[in-house]
Amino acid sequence: MTAELVRGQNHPLPGSRLEIRVSVERPVIAGATLNDQDGRMREERWIAHPARPQLPGLEVSRQAAAEHRLAVDLDALPEDAHRLNVLLALPSGDGEPTRFGELAAPFVTLTGLDGEGIANCTLTGLDAESAVLAVELYRRQGAWKVRAVGQGYAGGLAAMLADQGLPHAQELAATINEAVAAGRARSVAVPPPRKDGERSREATVGGARGAADGGAGTAAPSDGRISYQHPNRASAPPPSPPSQTASSSAETGPGPVAGGPAAPSPTPASGSSGPSVPPPSPGKAAGPHVPVAGDANGWTMDERLYNQVWDMFEDLARTVAAYRSAVDFAESRMEQELDKVLSDPRTRVGPAADAARAEARTKQVRLVEQAREVLERDLGQLHAESDVVEPALPAAYARWDNPVWHGYRPPDQTPMAMRLGDLGLPESAGLRIPMLVRLPLERGLWIDSGGHGTGGSSGAGTAAGSVITSDELRRLAAETATAVAARLVAVHPPGDFTLHVIDPAGSASAALAPLIDSGVLPGPPAAGAAGVTTVLEQLTRRVDLVQMAVRSGAVDSLPPDLDTAEQLLVVHDFPHGFDDRAVTQLRYIADEGPSSGVHLMMVADREDAAAYGPVLSPLWRALLRITPVPDDHLADPWVGHHWTYEPPLVPHGSRVLTQVLSQVASARRP
Known part of the structure; x- marks a missing residue:
């Protein structure tokens, strides 16, 4: 029978191998530290965190997630480790909760080898804290027990680590938050x-x-x-x-x-x-x-x-x-x-x-x-x-x-x-x-047309990209964008999804042919700086109008000429044809567009846009990077493996895309 623990209560552990499950309303960082008999963390290697998720006998997730499972083997911990602390911290970032008081109380449960519950606790009473020591496993007279702690820290992760005796707590906390932020650009969605x-x-x-x-x-x-x-x-x-x-x-x-x-x-x-x-x-x-x-x-x-x-x-x-x-x-x-x-x-x-x-x-x-x-x-x-x-x-x-x-x-x-x-x-x-x-898409897409992305550790993507020329890679990136856009149009009811394409130099005309020839793309792709300005002004206005209507509760007052269908903007050859104002509008669409039915898909080489420097960093982080060739850059939200991603390209010689788009266009004409 599972023991329900309140703060300060303890319970014996029947075995050495167990799993600690954490459930929170929003994604949090989960980690664990080891302490000696005096409750001190002797060195930095005594902590498992997203930047270094494994210790002997302990493994945590590389990602911030709403659900975590920490695998523990107490017999494999260092002999001089007498306490294992499970830590939770809110990730830093725009739009993220800054204190646990904004969320429902986190819930922690321990299970044994057979999946049966051992003990659980609900971490109530949190308010201004942005980090919390959830539970501790401790050794007493050769046996292990679990204690519900629920001690919060308004100073965040750095204050918690400093309290355990780590001398460079501020630097380590910054490293952990940077690892989580970097991982979000390659991580799969965190499940609720x-x-x-x-x-x-x-x-x-x-x-x-x-x-x-x-x-x-x-x-x-x-x-x-x-x-x-x-x-x-x-x-x-x-x-x-x-x-x-x-x-x-x-x-x-x-x-x-x-x-x-x-x-x-x-x-x-x-x-x-x-x-x-x-x-x-x-x-x-x-x-x-x-x-x-x-x-x-x-x-x-x-x-x-x-x-x-x-x-x-x-x-x-x-x-x-x-x-x-x-x-x-x-x-x-x-x-x-x-x-x-x-x-x-x-x-x-x-x-x-x-x-x-x-x-x-x-x-x-x-x-x-x-x-x-x-x-x-x-x-x-x-x-x-x-x-x-x-x-x-x-x-x-x-x-x-x-x-x-x-x-x-x-x-x-x-x-x-x-x-x-x-x-x-x-x-x-x-x-x-x-x-x-x-x-609808909750996040935009960035299709990497360069051979130098943020690939995974095993180098599979780098190797795949090295056997083709840069022109071939750009062609495959454009074809991937067309395949994704075509699928989005095909899975929506006729008239419920509208495409916009910016191709300033006309470099993607061959890849866009199925969309243009079928009539699914309402007009020719926007070209040149003037075309970029026109499309961005139109979509920015749509986002503004929808947001104002929603905030004022007057959705019925939207202009009659406003296209209420979901919108997808496909940008090829970025940053060609973009000035500073256009880049700012693009960032606005990436951040605010999804909630207003406007979505962004960019085909771009990040190195080509390096001249914009840190201005574009939030944009890259806001988009999910996918590749036109197999690459091992994505990570799962549970363990953080480097997963090899394979793009949804149409088989060579197949006419399925033309047939599907023809039916979509025919259904729209009446």
Whole structure:
């Protein structure tokens, strides 16, 4: 039975491996520090934070998120660490809450290997604090306990770290906030906290649930450090904060699955084509899970498929995290055992030393093999699920090569999301997760037409970009923009989405031909400085009018000639043709446009615009960067892996784009 703790109460921990789940109304930074017997953090390496998310026995997220899961193995912590503190801090940034008093009380729960709750607490009473020490795990007489703390700091993260004895607390706090800000330009959308029953499966830390649950769990390596479970559909959802009565909207952020899973509602999701039926109630699985398309929660099939894709994305992230963590632990333990042998002159050489070294290496190999077996089993489950989900996806979620596009008809309603590409990891063995963005777009897009972006650590994107010329890369970037714009038009009802294109030098005319020839683009692309000025003035006026009408509650008083459809501005060859005023208007559209139905997609090389310096930095951070070639620059909101993004290009030689746009244009003419 889960213990409900109030501030100051403690509870014994039954095991060493556990997961700490944090649920907050808006995205927060989660970290953890280690303290000695005197409650002091001895050095900077005793903290796990987004810029350095791993410590021995501890792993936190690289991202700010509304939901966090911290994986902990108490046996793997340093021997002189007697306390582990879980820290929460509000990220700095425009439009972000500056104190916890503006949010619903954060909720923290601890679960064991089997997913069963150990203890939870609600951090009430916070007001002006922007950082809080949520809970602490501490060692007493060889046993570990958890205590609810809830101590807030009005001075923020720096004050909290300084209170624990870190000498350079201000500098480290700045580093953490910079890492979070930089990560937002490459991070997928942070999902909102989920309510009870919103997921039909729940990822947890640790070992298998056993035969009673169908054997779908991930067996924890016998000496592994951290292992995430890939559970079956019968898993029980985690407890939710008592104070939360509704799922809050996520921060407007980057995202492949922007906004997270949709909560079931009494009415069908907008744009859903399936019948409105109650969500299925998860039942106990009698055997191994058999993948079924649409077995997630939701009121319509589109909503269920959307939530199922999100669940697959999270499962793959955590499965790979478990594998990498187990491999890291195996390497770390082998090094410790070898160091122990070498540190004693009596065992440094001779048969005993050779035997100790061989045994350490054998253990390392065995642990890695166990982790690989678990990874392959979980990947097999996800591959099987992908094989049944992909063919069942509606057009808005499907790749261009999916046969569903050949039977395309303009929709009557806007769907809840749209596919923006695919995501994969090096360990995922060809498995690709659809990258879905919620509609209407909550964030603009920046399609990188240069070979020098902010690519990921593994260099996959850099390598891909180096084998083609800069002209070819620009051509692919323009084709990617056309494919994305065409899909946005196609998934909206006729007349509900309007395109505007700025192409000052006419460099993208070949890529734009499908939009122009079909008549989907109302007029020719705006050219030259005069065209740039005209389009930006028109869209800026629209944003201003809509905002004034909404603020005054007089939406009916909008001018009759105002196009009330969603608007998309596609900018090619930036900054050619843009002066300082045009750049300011572009930033205004990027910041204020989405809430007024005006969205921005830029095809640009950041290095070409370097002359504008820091003026454009907020613009780059406000847009989600995608690439015309595979690149590993995106990160998930749970673990922060570098995901390889693959753009949604139309297959070479296919006429599907022309056919779809022709039907869109025909539906508009009447």
